[in-house]
Each structure stands twice: as C-alpha cells, then as structure tokens.
Amino acid sequence: MQTDSSNGRYSAAILLSLSLCFLFFSLFSSCSSKPVHMEDPGPPALVTPAGPEPDSLKPGLMVYYRQGLWRNVNQMPGVTEFVEKGIPGKPILRIDHRFKNNTVFDSGLNIGVGVQMMGFLYLPAAGEWQFKAQSNDGVEVFIDKVRVVSDPEGHSDQFSTPLGLQAEKPGWYKILLRYFQRKGTATLELYWKQPGESEFTIIPDKAYWHVPAS
Secondary structure, eight states, X not given: OOOHHHHXXXXXXXXXXXXXXHHHXXXXXXXXXXXXXXXXOOSOEEEOOOOOXXXXXXXXXXXXXXXXXXXXXXXXXXXXXHHHHSEEOOOBOOOEEEEETSOSTTSSOSSSEEEEEEEEEEEOSOEEEEEEEEEXXXXXXXXXXEEEEEEOBOOSSEEOOOEEEEESSSEEEEEEEEEEEOSXXXXXXXEEEOTTOSSOEXXXXXXXXXXXXX
C-alpha cells in the first residue's frame, strides 16, 4: 500500500511534468508564430563589355603560377603582385580539369600551387547569366569585378553556390580567376547557365580570350 508521502511525491512529479510541457509548448508556439524575414538579394549586378579590339585577342586565358601552401584564396598574393612575381604559363583554353594527383595545368606542381587567370569571357547574349565551379581546393571568379564564384577555403571536390550577373549586351567581359591547390587531389571546373536555359554546362573553349602581354 502507498503511503501519503509516496502519493505526494507522485503528484508533485506529475505537476512538474505538466509544467515543463506547458513551458515547451509556449516557447515553441511563440517562436513559430514570429514572421521570418529573409534578406532580398536584389537583382543581379549589371556588367558592361570591356571592348577590346577583336583582332588583338588570342584564344584562352593568361595564367600565372605561384608556389605556396595556402588555406584560403585571400591568403594568396594580391592580383598585381601575383603577375609581377608569378611564373607565366601557356594560355588556359578550357577549365574542365580533374587533375587527381597530377600537375596543375603546366605549373609543374601538384601540391602547394596558386593559379591566377586573366583575360576576357565572351558572353554571346544579353540577360542574366549564372556561374558556379567545382573545385578542390579554393577558388574565386570575378567578371567585370562582380564575384560570380566564391568558394575560397580549402576543401575536397564540391560545387560552389551559383551566383549571377546581368550582361548588358553580347561582348567580351573581363574575367579574373584565382585558385589554389594545397595537398592531395585537385579539381577545377567552371560552369555557366545561359539566359533562358535550365541547366549548367561547362564553359566552352571559344568563350575564353586574352590579349597577349607585350
């Protein structure tokens, strides 16, 4: 037979449980009833063609290499210093590479290498363009100073979040790509989604151009 003391403890436990349940329900209801405000990213940035003389253009992007074990693109030398102290390579005609453990482009290195590409990207139509990259390790891409790929930290193979811009008209747009391979395997692939299309595709060779250094 239960004693009065046991009944009292049992009743107190029930009251405590009910109180906790009521408190949890109140907090949950309060949180869920609050409106969620999401920041509007706004329209894509408008970019204009750079206007190089077509006769001066050659296929591919200029490229420079630097040696170093970075963990973030932002740790690499600045754009100007990279050119001044970097080692120039053969123009990059296509950015669709899974190097595995092989050398990164013609850098002669498979670990501890930074890459900076510069030139022009031909966009054949006006409208909204989306870009993304699959990389290993970090990469950033700018078109007319608008960041269209931002995945700057070291990581294994992964896709960046798609970012976009609004092209004013068909033409050649300045492009800057900065990438590093720290250790292990390496990957660098660059994709676009053209206005009115639903799928991303590798940017074709014919889109990359540069003016040879004098």
